[in-house]
Amino acid sequence: MRVRVSSKGATRLLAHHPWVYRSDVLEGPDQPGLYPVVSSRGVMGLALYNPNSEISVRVFSFKDAGRPQEVLLENLRQALRRRKEAIAQEPQGAFRLVHAEGDLVPALILDYYAGHGVMQVGSAALEPLTPELVQVIRAEIPLQSLLAKNEQKTRSLEGLPLEVKPLLGPVPDTVMVREGSIVYRVDLMGGQKTGAFIDQRDNRIRLQAYRGETALDVFSYHGSFALHLARNFKQVTAVDSSAAALQRAGENAQANGLSNITFREANAFEFLREEERRKAQYDLIVLDPPAFAKGRRDIERAYAAYKEINLRAMKLLPSGGLLATASCSHHLSEPLFYQMLAEAASDAHRTVRVVEKRGQGWDHPVLLNVPETQYLKFALLEIL
Incomplete structure (x- = not known):
């Protein structure tokens, strides 16, 4: 056939x-x-x-x-082998082991959290091969447990049930992960995505190179950026609309012995406007919002939302201040992302220098032929 x-x-x-x-x-x-x-x-x-x-x-x-199934499973083996050295160097770390089309294993996401795996299958064609996928994974990567976290809405489009079930070993509710010089707790069962946003790992570690008095982490979630910033900034403010997320962020701060993070439950847009009204200033601001554009029809609205938060943030930074800003919306392309930032800088009446153009981590590979695999944009900007 x-x-x-x-x-x-x-x-x-x-x-x-x-x-x-x-x-x-x-x-x-x-x-x-x-x-x-x-x-x-x-x-x-x-x-x-x-x-x-x-x-x-x-x-x-x-x-x-070759036979289609054998070719697919060999692609999976090669993807896992490309990550083995990283796991050996940091067994308590977090890495993406398989990045779907980016690793030529469509519809499969597999993440590693300190010896535990979380897998998502997004295709009705791939679902029946789950036992074979698990067999290859077990042979290549030492895992204490493996969880199928198949609750993404796209499964419904494939006619697949939404379910969370263990595939290997006893799966813990949470696990502690090391990232550079900090640790944080990952909720394997109930966290967003597979448990954490590890595509920003390298960008979070990068920010430890900066020092200052005050830093602001907006859309903080579990405080991952704030934890890194708190190592070298005297005072860090972490803002999120979710009380539950901020509670976990506070627990992560305690686990790292950090007492210089203030947690604020607030709507990010309202918070930034209020900070502008009171003429607050920060030496470094991180903006890591959720995907405002879920589809092409959302672009105009999402563009305006991204511009709004970046414009407000630029007004809160003094000369020499740094803005670390991101978009994980694939439909907001990199050219559009930087166009938006240029317009925000113009409307904020600020001169802004691009310090670095960054993106998703190396373990989230991009195929040049497949623009959908490049979704995360991350810019380090300096206010002049």
Whole structure:
């Protein structure tokens, strides 16, 4: 059995973009599975296929070589082996072991938290292979436990149930993770995503290079940026709208022996406006908001929201102050992100220098052919 795609779908695959939408599938099996993909040009590759999904084809190999399942599992092995040295160096750390399309294992996310794994499967074609995936993972990575945290809404689009269940060993509710010079607790069962936002790990560690009197961490969640800043700033303020998140942030501060973080439960937009009214100033501000743009139709609204918080933050920084600002919205492209920052600087009447352009960690690989794999933008800016 095989999947036949239109000339439009074939053009995408020839450019080595792995997705073909349902409207560009001419014929295919009735059931999800792993199949060769063909067009009038011949064999295009091997893919996960679901006739009921909007993204019906997710290619994991652009070669017609080997049995599809064996090729997919070999891609998984290679992804895990690329992370082995990092785990050996920091076994108590947190890393992404598999980054879906970025590692040529579509629809699979696997994160490592101090010896414990959390996995998310997002395709009906991949779900039946879960036992084989677990077998490969166990053979390559020493894990005390492995949790399937399959509660992402996109599973519903694949006709899959939302569920959280252990796949290996007794899974603890929480685990303590080391990140550079700090530690923080990860809620494996109830935390957002797989438990924590490890794509910002390297950016958080980077900020330990800076020192000053006051720092502000907005959209703080569990305080990960604030913890790093508190090492070298006399006073840090962590702001989040979730009382539960701030409670965990406070526990993380205690675990690190840090008493110089003030926690504020507040709406970020209102907080920044109030700080501007009272003419507050900070030496460094971090803005790490959630994805304001969930889809293309959200771009205009999200652009305005990003501009608003960045404009307010720029007004709270003195000359020489630093703004560390991020967007995890894929649909807000990097050019749009920096255009937004330029407009915010202009409206704030500030001269702003780009110190560094950064992004997601090395363990969240980007495929140049697949812009969707580059989602995190992170800018270090200096107010002149």
